[in-house]
Amino acid sequence: MKHALLLAAALLATLGAASAVAADRAIWTWERESYAMVGDADVTREALRFLRSKGIRTVYLYADAYRGRSLIERQPELYREFLARVHRRKMSAHALLGSYYLHTEEYVLPEKRAEALHMLQGVLAYNTAAAPNERFDGVSLDIEPHMLKQWAERKTELLQEFLDLGQALMTLKRDSGQELPIGAAIPFWFDGITLDWQGRQRPVSEHVLDLYDYVVLMDYRDRAEGPDGMIEHAASELEYAGAHGRKVVIGVEMTRNEVRKVTFFHRTEAELERELKLAERAFRRNPAFGGFALHHYRSYRTWIEDQTLSGPR
Numbered sequence: 102m103k104h105a106l107l108l109a110a111a112l113l114a115t116l117g118a119a120s121a122v123a124a125d126r127a128i129w130t131w132e133r134e135s136y137a138m139v140g141d142a143d144v145t146r147e148a149l150r151f152l153r154s155k156g157i158r159t160v161y162l163y164a165d166a167y168r169g170r171s172l173i174e175r176q177p178e179l180y181r182e183f184l185a186r187v188h189r190r191k192m193s194a195h196a197l198l199g200s201y202y203l204h205t206e207e208y209v210l211p212e213k214r215a216e217a218l219h220m221l222q223g224v225l226a227y228n229t230a231a232a233p234n235e236r237f238d239g240v241s242l243d244i245e246p247h248m249l250k251q252w253a254e255r256k257t258e259l260l261q262e263f264l265d266l267g268q269a270l271m272t273l274k275r276d277s278g279q280e281l282p283i284g285a286a287i288p289f290w291f292d293g294i295t296l297d298w299q300g301r302q303r304p305v306s307e308h309v310l311d312l313y314d315y316v317v318l319m320d321y322r323d324r325a326e327g328p329d330g331m332i333e334h335a336a337s338e339l340e341y342a343g344a345h346g347r348k349v350v351i352g353v354e355m356t357r358n359e360v361r362k363v364t365f366f367h368r369t370e371a372e373l374e375r376e377l378k379l380a381e382r383a384f385r386r387n388p389a390f391g392g393f394a395l396h397h398y399r400s401y402r403t404w405i406e407d408q409t410l411s412g413p414r
Contacts, residue, residue, distance in 0.1 A: 124381045125392030127159035127195070127317075127350060128152065129243075132202055134398050135163035139172060139179040142186075149190055151402065160187065161241040161394065164196035164227075165220055166203065173227050180227065181235040188234045196224040199243030199286075206248040209263045217244070221270050225277045239282040241317060242270070247288065257296065260305055264298050267312040284315035286352065289334040306338050315348035317394050321363040325379035329362070332383045342389035350391040351380065356400040366400070370408055 130138070137144050139162075152160065164173045164180070172179055173196075187194050198220050199205045208217035221240065228236045244266070246252065246259040267285060274283055292306040301308070309316055318338055325331045335351055342349045353373075354364040365373045377393055384390040395401050 124377075124385070124390070125159065125350075126155075126157045127161055127241075127392065127394040128157050128401065129161045129197060129241075129394065129397040130163060131197070131397055131399070132163050132167040132200060135197070136167055136170075136172060138162070139183040142182070145183055145186055148398075149186065149192065153190060153192070155405075157395070158192050159238075159394075160192065160194045161197040162194045162237075163200070164224055164237070165198055165200055167200070168202075171223070173223055177227055177230065181231055184231070184235045184237065193238040195239040195241040195282075195284075196227075196237045197241050197243065198224065199245075205244050206246060208244050209246045209249070209259055209266050211262060211265075214266065214269060217266055218269060218273055221273055221283075225274065225279060225281070228279060228281065229277075237281070239284065239314075240274075242283065242285045242313075245286070245288075256294075260294065260296050261298055264296075264305075264308050264312065267309065271312055282314040284317055284348070284350070285309055285313050286317040286319055288319045289321075289338070292337045304337070307341050310338065310342050310345060310347045310349075313347070315350060315391060316342070317350045317352050319352040319354075319396075321352065321354040323362050323365050323368055323376070325376040325383070331376070331380050335380075335384070339384060339387045339389050343387045347389060348391035349389050350394045351384070352394045352396060353377070354396050355404055356396065366404060370405065 134148075138148050139145070162183075165171065184194055205217070205220075207213050208220075224237060224240055244263070246263045247256075249259060252259060271283065274281060287306060287309050291309065292304045294305045295302060296305050296308060298308050306316075316338065318335055320331045320335050322329065322331045322334065327333070331351065335349065338349050341347075355366060356364060357366045358364045361367050365376075380393075381390075
């Protein structure tokens with residue numbers, strides 16, 4: 102009886118959370134979970150049911166090699182079946198490119214440029230061969246130069262190489278003839294670094310917005326308002342993007358972190374919804390606001406399930 106009551110309460114909470122969602126929501130889905138989803142129809146059905154119940158309409162689905170396999174190259178039919186199911190549910194999917202497993206932060210280095218281009222070429226080739234309802238709706242890049250060991254000593258050079266890489270990737274897309282929006286994940290503090298790139302001196306965030314179709318701003322704070330809040334940290338990126346026809350998706354962290362202010366891990370689902378609603382209220386009049394992205398599927402799902410079973414932390 103107790104278990105049935107818990108399930109009923111969870112269902113009501115789920116329906117309430119979904120009905121409160123207004124802005125678009127996406128979720129990063131990394132290697133293991135993405136491979137499980139595309140490889141098993143039962144996992145697909147259950148995962149998409151959960152995501153839709155939480156108002157999430159876009160999946161950033163990993164689409165590169167993992168543990169010696171590249172399903173998108175060797176078994177593209179798995180992605181075709183998955184993406185067809187996603188689209189039947191009125192959801193969308195962006196190919197997630199970037200990997201802790203592959204150390205893709207190194208792709209900003211000139212000697213790794215070919216590997217980075219090959220990564221995107223795999224998605225472009227896949228989309229060319231797939232039927233319209235089986236194609237990716239975009240590409241989400243997660244290549245973070247600040248993760249490199251030499252960041253402190255070579256920050257300026259690495260950021261220039263990061264922008265050079267972005268230009269090469271966008272040129273590859275344009276040459277393919279595909280109308281596929283590509284966005285890059287960047288930390289909110291890139292707006293505080295001014296960089297001279299190709300004769301233009303401006304904040305790194307603005308250079309990135311000039312290059313890509315959208316950015317996912319890793320706006321990792323556990324509250325919307327006030328100094329050091331999500332709204333403050335996203336203000337300059339949204340203003341610039343709004344004036345230049347770009348989109349900014351606001352990234353939200355859900356994983357455990359010793360620095361509590363960077364994540365919602367220690368907070369409740371009701372508190373998350375409250376803060377996102379406050380942020381949306383501040384952002385929604387800006388045409389650049391592209392909704393929220395949660396990081397990441399496994400952490401978010403575990404966080405939800407833990408609260409369902411044991412209550413708030």
